Amino acid sequence: MLSRSQLLLLVVGFCLNAAVSADVDCTKRPPFVNPKICCPMPDFVTAELKEKCIKFDMTPPPPTDGEASGSFEGKRRHHHPHPPPCFFSCIFNETGIYQYRKLNETNLKSYLQVVFNDSSDLQTTATEAFTTCAKKVVEFEANLPPRPALSPPPGFPICPHDAGHLMGCVFRNLMKNCPDSIRNDSQECNDMKEFFTKCKPPRGAPPSAEDM
Incomplete structure (x- = not known):
């Protein structure tokens, strides 16, 4: 049986280790890993x-002129395309x-069951x-x-x-809160999760980049 002093050292060591693991450098983005590798799940869209919706499956190009090209949305669309x-x-x-x-919620439940x-x-x-x-x-x-509505690109x-x-x-929420039953517990995936969990997104980011 461990003595009281040994137990104390064990607890202190555990706390120090937890503090180190919680220290994430938000200025250094971890190497990119395909989110589907870290949280393998079936395609959401059948x-x-x-x-049925193939004709709408297109993402507009980033704005290239005027104020829109310097806006956060313009930069975000260029570097981080979001779903069309x-x-x-x-x-x-x-x-x-x-x-x-x-x-x-009723229709959502029925669809998720499929x-x-x-x-x-x-x-x-x-x-x-x-939700x-x-x-x-x-x-x-x-x-x-x-702000004035912008006309979409031709077509x-x-x-x-x-x-x-x-x-x-x-999608971001699912990657971040991926169930343990399907989650990939590799170091690369854990590093990516830690970064996106503990590092705040830029101010003004749309909810796809909000810290859940």
């Missing part, structure tokens, strides 16, 4: 839905999951992600400063950005 809003507007409309900026049918843990995590992110999208868009339809913001937020 093949049937992809076929028109494509996910189509997906959400077809499934009835998210329409008119409102989440339909696409994530092998993992109840993933269904639970995805439900929580959608959290739907609220964040409303808050984010309510706080946006008024691109006009779509609200909330669907893309929502799906980006959900």
